[in-house]
Amino acid sequence: MIAPAYWYDGWRTVIASVGASTAAFAVVGAALISYEGAVAKVRNDRETERLNAEKRSDSLALRAQLAAEILESEADAVIDALLQLGETHTMFSHKTVYVADTNFEQPKELEVYWDSILDLPPECAQQLKRIKAMFATYSRLHNGFKEIHSNPTAPTSETELRLTALSNCAKRIRAAAAELGAILAQSRTHGSAAARSIV
Numbered sequence: 311m312i313a314p315a316y317w318y319d320g321w322r323t324v325i326a327s328v329g330a331s332t333a334a335f336a337v338v339g340a341a342l343i344s345y346e347g348a349v350a351k352v353r354n355d356r357e358t359e360r361l362n363a364e365k366r367s368d369s370l371a372l373r374a375q376l377a378a379e380i381l382e383s384e385a386d387a388v389i390d391a392l393l394q395l396g397e398t399h400t401m402f403s404h405k406t407v408y409v410a411d412t413n414f415e416q417p418k419e420l421e422v423y424w425d426s427i428l429d430l431p432p433e434c435a436q437q438l439k440r441i442k443a444m445f446a447t448y449s450r451l452h453n454g455f456k457e458i459h460s461n462p463t464a465p466t467s468e469t470e471l472r473l474t475a476l477s478n479c480a481k482r483i484r485a486a487a488a489e490l491g492a493i494l495a496q497s498r499t500h501g502s503a504a505a506r507s508i509v
Contacts, residue, residue: 375490381441382484388412414445414483431497434494447479
């Protein structure tokens with residue numbers, strides 16, 4: 311095709327127009343390839359961001375689950391101390407327990423999750439709210455108990471009543487912590503299964 315264009319002028323025009331068309335097609339082809347590359351990059355960036363968000367949420371849920379387990383363990387220790395302290399009042403205790411052993415405060419690990427509460431499953435917000443409210447109740451009851459316990463003239467029945475109230479509150483905190491842990495474990499299991507199905 312190029313050889314005749316060397317000897318005949320008409321072919322030169324044809325070859326020139328074919329060359330321009332080919333160049334235009336090459337430009338359009340390059341633009342399409344560039345567009346497809348940009349779209350693929352955007353899709354990849356979105357998928358990477360989604361997977362990173364899932365990993366952050368899963369990590370947060372795992373740490374919150376650990377904090378809930380720690381809270382359960384601490385609640386068990388406080389419930390045991392309250393029981394022992396109650397037995398001290400009835401003279402059946404073989405163990406020395408102090409009022410300070412019944413002090414129960416919200417773990418710092420759980421306080422962190424108030425800042426990240428939107429990254430946790432919605433059911434967790436309800437449980438964290440309950441736990442926070444119950445700790446406020448426990449603190450109030452405990453302060454009253456300390457006053458009564460330090461008063462030697464306080465009736466034993468009043469002390470036992472306060473111990474029972476503290477024990478019930480600690481049991482409710484433990485139950486809420488167990489439920490929080492179960493919710494988090496379930497959400498992590500579902501989240502991990504979803505992530506594996508995507509990969």
